[in-house]
Amino acid sequence: MQASRHAGPASLPIGSDADLAWVRQQVRQAAAELGFGLVQQTKLVTAASELARNTLVHGGGGHVRITPLDAGSSHGLRLDFVDTGPGIRDLDQALTDGYTSGGGLGLGLSGAKRLVQEFEVDSRPGEGTTVTVTAWATVVPPSRTVP
Amino acid sequence: MTAFAGHGPAGGHGFTVPVLQLGDVLLVTLQGELHDGMAEQLQQDITTRISDSRVSGVVIDISGVEIVDSFLGRVLAEIAAGAKLLAARTVLAGMRPAVAITLVELGLTLPGLRTALDVERAMELLGVTTRRGEGSP
Amino acid sequence: MxxxxxxxxxxxxxxxxxxxxxxxxxxxxxxxxxxxxxxxxxxxxxxxxxxxxxxxxxxxxxxxxxxxxxxxxxxxxxxxxxxxxxxxxxxxxxxxxxxxxxxxxxxxxxxxxxxxxxxxxxxxxxxxxxxxxxxxxxxxxxxxxxxxxxxxxxxxxxxxxxxxxQLHEVATPVIKLWDSTVAVPLIGTLDSARSQVVMESLLDAIVAERARYAILDITGVPTVDSLVAQHLMKTVAAARLMGAECIVSGIRPAIAQTIVHLGIDLGTVLTRSSLADALAYALSEQGVEIAPLRAAGAAADAGTR
Missing domain, CATH: 1.10.490 (Globin-like)
Known part of the structure; x- marks a missing residue:
């Protein structure tokens, strides 16, 4: 599994603890190759860890697709976490801080959302859940005020 | 006296977590990738060690850890809470800046945990003095 | 094609x-x-x-x-x-x-x-x-x-x-005030991008200087809204996770009023009215006392007369 620069999307299975570790390593490597800063890398890898664990624990396993993005001068990384589990019944509730169904701290989905720039959940009860997140390797996020 | 804990649920990961007893304090050094199962195993092992050796403090050195997610965060908080029940104080030492920023953004501020810049400072907090340059990276 | x-x-x-x-x-x-x-x-x-x-x-x-x-x-x-x-x-x-x-x-x-x-x-x-x-x-x-x-x-x-x-970095210098004590004097508007830079450079300075105390001086920040307050609290929380205590100084009366009016809870954040007060606090916590030399000087003067 080589996630080299300009590589196409890569798909990794999520079925065990060891897979979570492998997903973290691969996301880290892909983000580093795209020029993400250390803090951005750490945020994205942490978000990936939360979401991959959701896929494993709540979705009964699945896979993640890692897709490098290229929009002119900026590079990004899109991660799709796909499972065919029971789905999320109440998405608003699942996205609330502190809400937990799996004995964790209840920060998985809501916390991961705060660590990335784009976040999307597509969940159908009984069919499964796809969580898509995107992060960009911007040098500095666009300033809110211009002096 | 060194012992190793956290051989993992399947035992086949090949990672170990060194747990070192320095007088009255247990020094636990986490490094690199820590699988969920290993973290939970470690939590049990540390609690057992505290109870067996009757130490009064635990220092968890995470300077070699690149990410802390909510799972590992919960394990760390629970180690501290368990230690407290056994009358031992826990200090989390050496968190990297990128990890701290990410944890705060994640919403995990670990309010019950004492923290220190490095192992030496953590030992100071626990009332153990070490000579500068020894026992700290 | x-x-x-x-x-x-x-x-x-x-x-x-x-x-x-x-x-x-x-x-x-x-x-x-x-x-x-x-x-x-x-x-x-x-x-x-x-x-x-x-x-x-x-x-x-x-x-x-x-x-x-x-x-x-x-x-x-x-x-x-x-x-x-x-x-x-x-x-x-x-x-x-x-x-x-x-x-x-x-x-x-x-x-x-x-x-x-x-x-x-x-x-x-x-x-x-x-x-x-x-x-x-x-x-x-x-x-x-x-x-x-x-x-x-x-x-x-x-x-x-x-x-x-580069401008962000230039605008947010981290100063070592004393052993184990660093400070960032914030001047101008604190937006999201800038507060990221502030947080990162402050945390890096904490590591580099082995700081126990980090002072965020907001004397030069024109307004504190809930977003700015949130940034400050995040920085304080991140510094604490690394084992350093953060002190926010330079809260002018008008800003204190705004904070109260907006119902912002700075709760766990340690505050001091001026940078000098913050430094005095950090020093006393480390067992360093600031005493005027004049008393000794006056005694010496008295002796010669």
Missing amino acids: QVSVSEENAEQEPAAYQVSAFLERRREQIAQRWADAALFRTVFTVSRDEAVEAGRAVTAALAAVAAAGRIDDIRASGFASVRDQLGRMAASRARTGIDPDGVASEVAALREPVTELLRAEFPEPYAPEAQEAVVALTVLMGTLRLVVMETTLSAGEELIARQRE
Whole structure:
């Protein structure tokens, strides 16, 4: 599994603890190759860890697709976490801080959302859940005020 | 006296977590990738060690850890809470800046945990003095 | 890829193919001539061979674009192989202070030497078929200029982003006030981008100085809204996770009022009214006391009289 620069999307299975570790390593490597800063890398890898664990624990396993993005001068990384589990019944509730169904701290989905720039959940009860997140390797996020 | 804990649920990961007893304090050094199962195993092992050796403090050195997610965060908080029940104080030492920023953004501020810049400072907090340059990276 | 070809383009095609064949055949001569042109000469200052090599690559790319019959398409896949290189060349010119117009005219100047070579290929340099080929080449070189302009613009954006980042860093110095004590005097509006930089540089300074205390002085911050308060609290929380205590100082009365009015809970954050008070607190916590020397001096004076 080589996630080299300009590589196409890569798909990794999520079925065990060891897979979570492998997903973290691969996301880290892909983000580093795209020029993400250390803090951005750490945020994205942490978000990936939360979401991959959701896929494993709540979705009964699945896979993640890692897709490098290229929009002119900026590079990004899109991660799709796909499972065919029971789905999320109440998405608003699942996205609330502190809400937990799996004995964790209840920060998985809501916390991961705060660590990335784009976040999307597509969940159908009984069919499964796809969580898509995107992060960009911007040098500095666009300033809110211009002096 | 060194012992190793956290051989993992399947035992086949090949990672170990060194747990070192320095007088009255247990020094636990986490490094690199820590699988969920290993973290939970470690939590049990540390609690057992505290109870067996009757130490009064635990220092968890995470300077070699690149990410802390909510799972590992919960394990760390629970180690501290368990230690407290056994009358031992826990200090989390050496968190990297990128990890701290990410944890705060994640919403995990670990309010019950004492923290220190490095192992030496953590030992100071626990009332153990070490000579500068020894026992700290 | 299937491209629908209009009648006009269909007529152009033979000329484009001719140009492609010519570029392939004369690649070496073209590269040699371009190596002496302003654009290549000023970018590749170390060795002429490098300039020639770059010229060969650009010529090959143009030949590929022409062979595909897409001489007027800046998205032609043939340009892909040299886009990065052209971008670096444009960026290198931009760094020397030359404006985009200047770069554009340097690219335009590449056309003349090639046109000369192309005309020389024909027994009658001004015969209709020669003219057609020259027109195709002119279109192709115009497209090349657009491609370079495009990369110049994106290089410009990167430059602006980099300068903005540098400005952020310059505007937020971390100062060591005492052993184990660092401070950031914040001046100006604290937006999301800036507070990220503040947080990162403060945390890095905590590691570098082995600081126990970090003071965030907001005397120079004009307003504190809930967003700014949130940024401050995040920074305080991150510093605490690393084992340092954060003190927010310089909360002016008006800002204190705003904070209360907005119902912002700075709860766990340690505050002091001035930077001096914050430093005094940090020092006393470390067992350092500040005492005036005057008492000793006065005693000495009294002794001499």
